[in-house]
Every structure is written in structure tokens, then in C-alpha cells.
Amino acid sequence: MDQQLNYAPCGFLTLSEEGTILAVNHTLLKILDYEPEQVIGQHINALLTIPAKLFYQLYFVPLLQLEQHIEEMYISLETNNGEEIPVLVNAVQRTDQEAAVTECVVIPMRKRNEYENELLIARNEVEEALLAKQKANAELENALRTLNEKQEELLAINKENQQFRSNTKRELELARKIQENSLTEPMMTDHIQIESYYKASSDLSGDLYGFYQIDEHRYGLIILDVMGHGISSALVTMSLHPLFQRLMTQGLSPDKVMKELDYHLHSLFQNDEEARHYCTAICLIIDTDLQRIEYVNAGHPPALWQDAKGTQSTLDTTAPPIGMFEEAVFQSSTLHYTHGGRLLLYTDGVMDPTASCYLVHLLKDHPVLPITELKNKILSSLQAEPKNDDECFILIDVK
Incomplete structure (x- = not known):
């Protein structure tokens, strides 16, 4: 794995056709608090929460086999100390030396909650500033400026949420078809x-x-x-x-x-x-x-x-x-x-x-x-x- 990919600002891993981890970059190892030898050669289930194991087997694998790629699938990983990390996964399946491998880009989603908490704090600051308008005009202006910034961030997050809902609806429809076809x-x-x-x-x-x-x-x-x-x-x-x-x-x-x-x-x-x-x-x-x-x-x-x-x-x-x-x-x-x-x-x-x-x-x-x-x-x-x-x-x- 080249240096740029190893230290990219997102996780990256390569899976065999059976789900064995063949390669993982330094970024993902740091996020999950693992050493390379603890991960390489293990099945992907070693990094998944219990619901994610089911989701991987019943939806991730069939969808990958059907379309040879996956875009923005929401799933949860588990760190070495048991913490659950929500992530978005993009994956593509290709043939490497006559064997099918899957390359996955993993993007942590923890910042979303942080942004929402910061927005709530900003709203509280605005309310407090309005009550003390005559005494704290300068604080009110700063709070309003912060609120505008957070609202822009919220719009961006809402856009991501709409895309996530759309993707989830499509995946549920595929799951329904799979269930009915069985x-x-x-x-x-x-x-x-x-x-x-x-x-x-x-x-x-x-x-x-x-x-x-x-x-x-x-x-x-x-x-x-x-x-x-x-x-x-x-x-x-x-x-x-x-x-x-x-x-x-x-x-x-x-x-x-x-x-x-x-x-x-x-x-x-x-x-x-x-x-x-x-x-x-x-x-x-x-x-x-x-x-x-x-x-x-x-x-x-x-x-x-x-x-x-x-x-x-x-x-x-x-x-x-x-x-x-x-x-x-x-x-x-x-x-x-x-x-x-x-x-x-x-x-x-x-x-x-x-x-x-x-x-x-x-x-x-x-x-x-x-x-x-x-x-x-x-x-x-x-x-x-x-x-x-x-x-x-x-x-x-x-x-």
C-alpha cells in the first residue's frame, strides 16, 4: 500500500472474496485502535458489531455480487476496546490475479453528532443573548454569527441525511425483493x-x-x-x-x-x-x-x-x-x-x-x-x- 493511501484522511481496506482482510491502511487502524497483525488475515466480522455482521452477510454481500459496487452504505464497526463507530462505506469489487477482491473506503460519521450538539449550544447562546440584549450586544452578534455558520453546517448535514434516506430506501427495496424471491x-x-x-x-x-x-x-x-x-x-x-x-x-x-x-x-x-x-x-x-x-x-x-x-x-x-x-x-x-x-x-x-x-x-x-x-x-x-x-x-x- 503506497504512503498516500496508507495515511489518507479516511479508512481503506481490501477484502478477499470470502471476506478475509487482505490489507488495511494506517488511518483505519488508528481509528479502531488495532495493530496490523491483529487485523490482517482475520474475517471482516472481527471488526463488525453484531447487527453489522447480519447486515454484511444479508445485504452487503448480495448487493456487491449483484452490482459489483456499493455506494454510501451505513454500517457500524467495533474498536479494539468495544466502542461502536458508525461509518459510511463505499466498495468496489475487482479481479486481482484471477481472484475477486473488494476494496472499501470507510468514512467515520462521529462528527455528525458533534455538529448537532454544537448547533444546540449555539441556539442556547442566542436565547441567552436575546434575554440580555441591552447588556451584551457584542455577545449577541457573535452568537448570531455562530448560528449562521452552524445553520450552514446543518444544511450540509441535512443534505447528507436525505442522500442516506434515499440510499436506505433503495437498499430496503432490494432487501424486500430478496426476501420475497426466497x-x-x-x-x-x-x-x-x-x-x-x-x-x-x-x-x-x-x-x-x-x-x-x-x-x-x-x-x-x-x-x-x-x-x-x-x-x-x-x-x-x-x-x-x-x-x-x-x-x-x-x-x-x-x-x-x-x-x-x-x-x-x-x-x-x-x-x-x-x-x-x-x-x-x-x-x-x-x-x-x-x-x-x-x-x-x-x-x-x-x-x-x-x-x-x-x-x-x-x-x-x-x-x-x-x-x-x-x-x-x-x-x-x-x-x-x-x-x-x-x-x-x-x-x-x-x-x-x-x-x-x-x-x-x-x-x-x-x-x-x-x-x-x-x-x-x-x-x-x-x-x-x-x-x-x-x-x-x-x-x-x-x-
Whole structure:
């Protein structure tokens, strides 16, 4: 690294394609209070706060792979003594000796708060000077001059904020598309038909589902709801998605899938109770050859099963929510059926607080209605009662 870049008035680092730090300039080392040997060869996660690790994996990396560059992304770094440093990052990906590397410019944002504090002090000085106008004309003039200077600085900061909001809105839109594209499409085979619905209460959702054909007769399904709404819940769901997709397509039993998801959440937050999230979920395997449904309900609203004769039963809670208790035990339960049936999985945003049994009645009143039409009837009920919660459900016809 040349001398000018090493001592530039901003941070600079180079990452490998896997996120390993290959080079870092003296400026960034000084900001973070690290020696070169403490940083070079480490993964970038070593410099990131816990939320920033999630943001890096779920948004920074996909956006970089998609566009090969990033402009003004807001993220937080952690110093050697644990202090959080907000920064803006510009990054570009290039090929160096047949290997992809990412070069990042890092600009600390600590001055913004200092400017706002100085502006507040200046305003107070103006107010005091106005009260003592006859005795302190000279002080008043100096305060007014300072105020004008700070107002100009505030205009510049507001301009930066507008750009930041615009960039954030664009990044949230990209995140929303990524989240929606991860959802599985409706499925129809000789043995099963599956329809689903998903609507976020804000830009991003804490609800997620997936259903997969494991082999000729087995199908894996999962629906989950992370505590809360918005970006933090969506980050957790997206960190869980590739894990449950891999586990379920391998044909693992529901209890083993839930155990792995529970371990993932505990590992994600470790001892950080303030950041900890838990998640309710139902995971099940439908075997159309053995006419058997094996499931685990981890604190989730009970699924509704209606057999070919119209008899209903529920897949009630069998375990606590995942991520809530250390060493939680997840045991599968089994439901056997003959001549097929209909199953409804849903999150709590679909439940109507004024008529909690309406889903039961909808299934009971329309036993032979095609599930595409039954889906529309459920949506009509939801639209009649606006909610501020994510809405998600899966309808399954087992033949």
C-alpha cells in the first residue's frame, strides 16, 4: 500500500472474496485502535458489531455480487476496546490475479453528532443573548454569527441525511425483493397441492415459509414467525432460511430441523440478551405413501387439519419457541390419515381477534372448494379487518 493511501484522511481496506482482510491502511487502524497483525488475515466480522455482521452477510454481500459496487452504505464497526463507530462505506469489487477482491473506503460519521450538539449550544447562546440584549450586544452578534455558520453546517448535514434516506430506501427495496424471491412457488403433484400467501406489514417481514418435495412421496413444510416486525426480524428470518431449506431438502425429521434452528438462534445472539430474538414455527413432513404427517409445533398457533369426512383436528404446540430456552427438547408428533384431507398453516397475523374461529368455519363450510378459491375467501376475510401485523398462511390438499 503506497504512503498516500496508507495515511489518507479516511479508512481503506481490501477484502478477499470470502471476506478475509487482505490489507488495511494506517488511518483505519488508528481509528479502531488495532495493530496490523491483529487485523490482517482475520474475517471482516472481527471488526463488525453484531447487527453489522447480519447486515454484511444479508445485504452487503448480495448487493456487491449483484452490482459489483456499493455506494454510501451505513454500517457500524467495533474498536479494539468495544466502542461502536458508525461509518459510511463505499466498495468496489475487482479481479486481482484471477481472484475477486473488494476494496472499501470507510468514512467515520462521529462528527455528525458533534455538529448537532454544537448547533444546540449555539441556539442556547442566542436565547441567552436575546434575554440580555441591552447588556451584551457584542455577545449577541457573535452568537448570531455562530448560528449562521452552524445553520450552514446543518444544511450540509441535512443534505447528507436525505442522500442516506434515499440510499436506505433503495437498499430496503432490494432487501424486500430478496426476501420475497426466497419464498417457494405454489406446488401441484399427483399426491399434493399447495397454495400460499404472504404480506409484510412494513417493508420487511418477520414471517417466512417454505415447502419442498423431498422424494416421490415425501414433502417438507415449515412456517415461522420471528418476534417483532421490520428489519431486525427480517434479518433473523433470512439467516434461518438457507439453513431450514438445506435441512428439509435433505429429508431430516422435524425434530432435528427444529433443533438445528434453535441452535442457530442461540449461536447467533450468544449472551447478548438485548439483541436476542425468538421464533415460533411449525415444521412437518407429509408422507403420502404412508399417509402420515410428522410434525413439531414450537409455540406456534395450531395448524388445522380436516380429513375427507370433514372431521377437524389441530396440530397443537409440542415444544417451546425456538431460541427461547437453552437445551430445549423438540419431539415429533404424528397424525395418520386415510383418503386425504386439507391442512392450513398460518401465522398470528391471519387470526381474527373478533372471530377467532373463522378459519375453522371456512374449512368446515367449504370441504370440496378448490384451495385456490378457498385462499381467496381467506383473503377477503383479512381485507375486511385491517391489521398491523405480517400475514402469512399455507393451504395444503393431500390427495
